[in-house]
Amino acid sequence: MDEHEHEAKKASIVVFSGDMDKVMAAFIVATTAAASGIETTMFFTFWGLQALKKKVPTGRTLFERMLSMFLRDINGIGPSKLNMGGMGRWMFKKMMKQHEVATLPELRQMAIDLGVKLLVCQMSMDVMGIRREDLIDGVSDVVGAATYIAEANQSHITLFI
Amino acid sequence: MAEYTPERTLDARGLKCPMPVVKTSQEIKNVSVGSVLEVIATDPGSVADIQAWCKSTGNELLGMEKGEGVFKFYVRRIK
Numbered sequence: 001m002d003e004h005e006h007e008a009k010k011a012s013i014v015v016f017s018g019d020m021d022k023v024m025a026a027f028i029v030a031t032t033a034a035a036s037g038i039e040t041t042m043f044f045t046f047w048g049l050q051a052l053k054k055k056v057p058t059g060r061t062l063f064e065r066m067l068s069m070f071l072r073d074i075n076g077i078g079p080s081k082l083n084m085g086g087m088g089r090w091m092f093k094k095m096m097k098q099h100e101v102a103t104l105p106e107l108r109q110m111a112i113d114l115g116v117k118l119l120v121c122q123m124s125m126d127v128m129g130i131r132r133e134d135l136i137d138g139v140s141d142v143v144g145a146a147t148y149i150a151e152a153n154q155s156h157i158t159l160f161i
Numbered sequence: 162m163a164e165y166t167p168e169r170t171l172d173a174r175g176l177k178c179p180m181p182v183v184k185t186s187q188e189i190k191n192v193s194v195g196s197v198l199e200v201i202a203t204d205p206g207s208v209a210d211i212q213a214w215c216k217s218t219g220n221e222l223l224g225m226e227k228g229e230g231v232f233k234f235y236v237r238r239i240k
Binding site for chain 2: 031037101
């Protein structure tokens with residue numbers, strides 16, 4: 001076995017997408033990495049913020065409030081393909097339930113329980129008019145790109161989803 | 162049958178990827194170092210995944226039993 005196999009390892013994942021399927025892939029990889037003894041960080045930016053947003057209206061300016069109408073919470077985001085105005089989301093949820101796959105909120109909670117660090121991009125929050133109180137309590141910190149790079153620089157696994 | 166005496170058993174039946182591995186990682190903490198955790202799963206993917214998880218974490222997979230749609234794993238906690 002490789003002598004480096006059991007060294008302290010890190011994984012860092014950028015979650016840029018706000019699509020149900022992609023966010024799901026991100027949480028599956030993150031929980032599995034954490035379960036494998038790898039210190040795991042997820043960095044949520046742009047559309048990815050929806051994965052951590054509470055189901056609340058956001059924004060103060062006109063544009064921010066207009067954007068808010070199109071932002072969802074983790075239960076409301078749809079698949080990247082075949083969403084068909086929400087029907088796809090409903091269909092995929094049903095199919096995943098039939099196969100007893102863990103739901104997105106369950107995977108997110110599991111990530112938190114396993115100690116996955118959930119970092120949020122400050123700049124995305126500012127641009128989109130999303131405040132700390134609009135996000136779930138499980139968020140570890142609000143940071144910038146340099147913090148992500150510092151994590152990624154120490155990581156054996158880096159992903160951009 | 163099993164020649165291993167598990168200290169604990171994890172029932173992961175019905176769970177799909179990544180949950181059998183995730184639950185195993187949590188349950189192994191409740192087993193004393195050197196003792197054996199039995200994992201029962203129905204997800205066919207867990208056959209490869211429990212082995213991979215053992216490789217990643219350094220825990221020892223003592224053995225595996227394949228029954229009718231049910232898989233049993235015997236994992237010794239190493240550290």
